[in-house]
Amino acid sequence: MVYISICFISFISLFLISSSLFICSLYFLLNNFIYFIEWEVLSLNSCSILMTFLFDWMSLMFMSFVLLISSLVIYYSKEYMAEDYNINRFIMLVLMFVMSMMMLIISPNLISILLGWDGLGLVSYCLVIYFQNVKSYSAGMLTALSNRIGDVAFLLAIAWMLNYGGWNYIFYIELMKNDMEMMLIGGLIMLAAMTKSAQIPFSSWLPAAMAAPTPVSALVHSSTLVTAGVYLLIRFNILFVETWLGQFLLLISGLTMFMAGLGANFEFDLKKIIALSTLSQLGLMMSILAMGFPKLAFFHLLTHALFKALLFMCAGAVIHNMKNSQDIRTMGGFSLQMPITASCLNVANLALCGMPFLAGFYSKDLILEIVSLSYINMFSFFLYFFSTGLTVCYSLRLVYYSLTGSFNSSSLHPLNDEAWVMLSGMFGLLVMAVIGGSMLSWLLFPTPDMICLPFELKLLTLFVCLVGGFSGYLMSKVSFFFYNKSLNYYSMSTFFGSMWFMPVISTVGVIYYPLVLGMKTMKSFDQGWSEYFGGQMMFYSLKKYSLSVQTFQNNSLKIYLLSFTLWIIILLGLMIF
Template identity: 45%
Template sequence: MNKKNMMITFFLILISLSFLSFFFFLYMLKYKIMYFMMWEIIILSSNYMHMIFYLDWMSFSFLSVVFFISSMVSLYSMEYIPQKKNQFINLIFLFVISMMMLILSLNIMSILIGWDGLGLVSYILIIFFQSDKSKNSGMLTLMLNRIGDVLIIFSSWILFMKGGMNFLFYYNISYNFIIMFIIICAMTKSAQIPFSSWLPVAMAAPTPVSSLVHSSTLVTAGIYLMIRFYNYFNHFFFMKFILIMSTLTMFMAGMAANYEMDLKKIIALSTLSQLGLMMMTLSMNFIMLSFFHLITHALFKALLFLCSGIMLHSMKNNQDIRFMGLMSKYMPYTIISFNVANLSLCGFLFLSGFFSKDLIIENYLLNDNNLTIFFFLLVSTSLTVSYTFRLIYHLSFFNMNNIIIMKMKENFIFNMVLMVMTLLSMIMGSMYNWSFHMIFYEPTMSLYMKYIIPFIIFMGLNMSMFFLYKKNTFFYSMWFLNYSIVNLKNIQLFLTSNIFNSSNFGIFELIGSQGIYKYILMLSKINTSQFLINFKTLTLLSIFVYNLLNYL
């Protein structure tokens, strides 16, 4: 079997597993059933070591997303990574197996196997190109994630000393050290403050790796672990700690993304901001909303990275957005998918991100929460709109300044992958919302509270202008008020000039003096015989029409 056939076979297997997992998700959600499987591996003295798998609608819904994105990335990599296809497919396979171990397990030992597997495969994928930059990035990522790995090993050792490694046996017992270790472990994997530096650095990996590993699946593993064992973390001190760290992460990532010029790092920082939003939602006891946003975010963020990979691949790996522009002219399908994913990230109406982010903000507004946290949530959401429209402006409308362009063309496989991912980014939010409608609390808000979300979008658009231009210009022009007046004047001049041009060079040429002169000149060129023939034909046609109208 050659490399291309092997990748196609791997793609078909993954897409089949994705559809099968989605079917089980709907089946288990509808009939409210779950399966618990436990195998006894070994008994050491009085300690029992078990392999435990917990199958329910939540695990199958996350698995379906992991399988689907993995299948799209494997198909995408057929064109993106022409060399070392076998090694890449093997690493993707190991990554999927590690994610399955983490998603389905309830025993801390089996979780540790999947957790370490994710860290190891992530490190190998980051250094896939074997450059100095990728090696340094891989080492930094590995060392920061090792902190969480060591803490989860300590937790397993403490549980082993207490008689077992199964969380289910310790539901009514409080182990504060274990809980704190697990929380910090989840924070390292999900890149929360102070462990946030590894995620932008990990963008040295190939773009398909960033799409699968560092945007949609691996970075959400910590969030998923905390959702699974939320009942153990539901303590005031722990929730307050998570709330503060996640809010700071969301705000810090939004500010950094507005100043960043590297395309992949901007998307990575947006991922970091959304991870902070998920963690903050979890700390406010909105467990299902956090999981809902985890699923929808995985789809449109993977699409963002896939689109950015095509653009970087076509521009000789240039990642600076200042040297990009007018992509809508040269790569229309790619930029359409890219903008759909960006609008979904902003929570644009009826896209996937809208359903989850709108529910999060509305539920927060209807609860008695801290005003300072609400301010940070408001500003962070506005920052998301700001850097998103800044990115759209630079890639879609900005004049192209790149002189190193090698080729600007789109591939059939790339377009097919983008079309499928774009479709899912548009419809899966509503589908999951309809599926979860019995689980979510649908808030009913007053009209003035509903106006808060459009206000956030408007504030984000103004902030994008702030970051597009210099700050001293912002303050000098009285917060762009001078520019708004100039723009109104320009719009008026533009409309009047268009009306003048269309009338002076359009209809007035036909009915004015110049049009009459041209008509007389045309009649003078017609000889007498042709004029009589045309006159007779016109007369007969008029008589026929008159009689027809009288008959009717």
Template identity: 50%
Template sequence: MNLYKKMFFFLMFNMMIMLTISIFFLKNGNTIIIEWEIFTLNSISIIYMLIFDFKSLFFMMLVSMISSMIMLYSNEYMDTEIFNFRFILLIIMFILSMMLMILSPNMISIMLGWDGLGLISYCLVIFYQNKTSMNSGLLTALSNRIGDVLILISIAWFMNYGSWNFMYYIYLFNMDFEMNMILLLMLFAAMTKSAQIPFSSWLPAAMAAPTPISALVHSSTLVTAGVYLLIRFYLLMENHYVLKILMFLSCMTMFMSGLTANFEYDLKKIIALSTLSQLGLMMMVLSLGMELLTLFHLFTHALFKSLLFMCAGIFIHFLNNNQDIRFMGNMIMYFPMGCLSFNIGNMALCGMPFMAGFYSKDLMMEMYLMENYNLFLLLLFYVSLGLTMSYSIRLMIFLLMGNNMCFPLFNFVEPMLYLKSMFILTLLSILGGSFIMHLILLDYNMIYLCNLMKFMLIIFMIFGMFLGIYCHLYMHYMMKHMNILFFTFNMWFLPKISTYGMNFYVLKINYNMLMNLDLGWFELIGPQGLFKNFMFFISKNQFFQLISVFFFFFFFFWLLFICILF
């Protein structure tokens, strides 16, 4: 038995234990906090803490389950790789970092898990050692370092309280100035990790990693760490003005990513932009004050998003690493089970009735209609959900219809390990939403809406479906308006602002200074130039001195010769 299957069985065993304990904790309302005091310095105690409640245990169960499916999937996908052992070690370290962050009510241990996620995600993004992976890895690492620095500053602010166990101070210091500062730092740190505007450009760039890594990172681990952190800090954020800022930024993130995905042709980037859209949705619902509903959508999103990445990995793997959807027509003839799973995951993503995403998305929209917010945000919210349906329909048309333009004589076979891992996630994408809803949403609110508002989800899904068909059929006409397309295709120029604006143009200025100053004028008037000029004048001086000595001896011997003769 190879190492992949051993890790699969271990993670499945861990998942069953966590599921049993989390249901027991939910039923009895238990919360257990374990403390280990490492040392005490004056009034500051360094205490390692772990918190075990339903949220942390169920989230750990979900991470273990998805990781086990990815281990089974990677056994076939990474079969030809040379560095298999390094790949497995990096996945194990990544899972451990996420679990450390999930179980931490202490800022120091959160920082260890948070920084571990950023460091190991960099190692995973540069797993394929080429120039694109290096650029993407550096962008991912440096963007996440902003959140790491903000958490380090919040750790320094927490020294005002003598301890870093934030769970103890949320109730007591709700109106304290230090706590407000810590809240702002936590908010921006979570926005960097969950790629909200203006930190959105790193998430599509991280698609340079292997597809099993994308399925793990962009479903239940790295990008959801920011949402989970804000859920833990929600009692501090309640009725705070920063929720309005978070609502506007997350709504714009959701709209921007949905619009950009309709003009993208890279399969993995389309799914990454859908992840960005769902993260914006989670942040927006959290800003409405519904942290339990946000956690519910976080759980359901992890199920179908990992399934989508796995199906995309099959298509890419057997099309000789081609990711352009324009070459992937008529895939249902070659991968019937893969296309079935992909369509189920897409329907769950869109919120198709009675799929996993429907239970959380429909409840989110109905709760949003019960709130008292303006028409602009309401339209932006619903149009963003329609755009989700639009790029999903466009993607399905490209994959299922048309002609296959990539290796038409190739023999496509779906390996059994792929189908086993995808079959479990397909079942969970259908049944998981209902199971989690009846498990955690025990106290239902009374939602009273008219028939039109009740069917708003279906109406905007139909609107998005027609928009996706229109984008597919008339894209060549839209290409005439390249200025608008360039704006949307480039994520509203966010990479230009947050990536190129921070490093490319700065490095370009440094390059010009190097060529014009260090290798230009400083070569003439600097130390090297002075040294060369001094050496030139010294050599000339030595030459003239040698000539004068020669003339002196010539004159002396000439005089001696004259004296001898006369």
């Protein structure tokens, strides 16, 4: 039973490191410390290759949260992946994934960020194709190719930053706002962050990445891969305050939030619903960041990581008991069959909806109040509040399908709450999903700010949530007027349910047709006319001339006599004339 010891050792190690880093982050936060460490790897004449690390309260706190969730996910995997013969390889991949994220978090240097950035991309591809079937391979390729666009943008930003004589962006961050060249670098960084955090038009890879094992989804969608782009933009936040970059990001992230919330209401795959909710929350983080509130975006990033990891763990426990079925239409009655898992799922769902005094409430409510207080256009205001209502809508729909009613699958079912190792991992995050929001609120905002709003605006969030929840209940109730109303508007349902056709555009439009065009071009030009008039024609001509010359060089008396006779005739002819 070697794999159990590896899981347990990884869990204990990561948990202890996480606790230590959290205590350090509190010390740095209270004393306003920043440590900037440079390590000279190599020095050749006047050129020195430096490895730089930035330790401040933000990087330390984020690392502690990533390691806490990673430790609980690895402990959870001990039972979830128990039937996998290659669990050692799985744990190693997860640890490599976490190490790449650590490298990205503590790097103030674009080169060292790229190491973590590409490490995340490569290991995420390995994890998405972990189950090795056609669907996983397709999802892995879509994930890898979408993220390569961001990697190219990142490499261009690195190349452009060479003009400044160094890649430590932390030194040039004050210069960025007034310099057009740095705005271009900021635009490239924003493009890279949009691909990694799956904003429109790069959203299609995020639900596709659900082909990975559920523990990986819990890690990826809470605190690692998809949040890397948000974290990077938090570090570059000066670029987005009152600039066209910020306005563009606000529009894109608001549309992403709206599109994901709408799509989740038409989805029946349990993991994809939760994935789309992640996409919606990423849009919320990006949009409040674009408005110039990086600390608030970071606050929501941390609280979201806690309840989203718990939500995925509960989904994993359900799928594990359902013998790998993910369709919510075949579920039901979990509150009776699996009461502990159902309770955890409810808490995570309520935290996602912004239920008062759970983790999500402190960040989401504060964000919406700041939005109400800010100078913002009506369209963005509508996207914020309507998307919040959609969040409650799909959450209640999920609860209706999975927790209430009677079980809709086979009568002989193995549903139980006896997976104690998985439940232990979930309990750790359950505590954090309840107390994490208030704890972080006291730490990050020790001085309360006055938010003075009219009574109607103050109650608007609550009203939107109640209307969204009621709509979710009505829409999910299939017997509502005896049949599902969305079937009346099939074209519209298809459009909204398929993320505005983005997966089709990303695969067929962006990958398939250019590849087919490239193949036809290659056959017509490279292997066609250019071969006929180029290399192949030269080859055949030289071959023909060589054969004729070789014929003359053969030791045949007849040929020599014939050629000698011809030469004599030619010479005589010349002499006569």
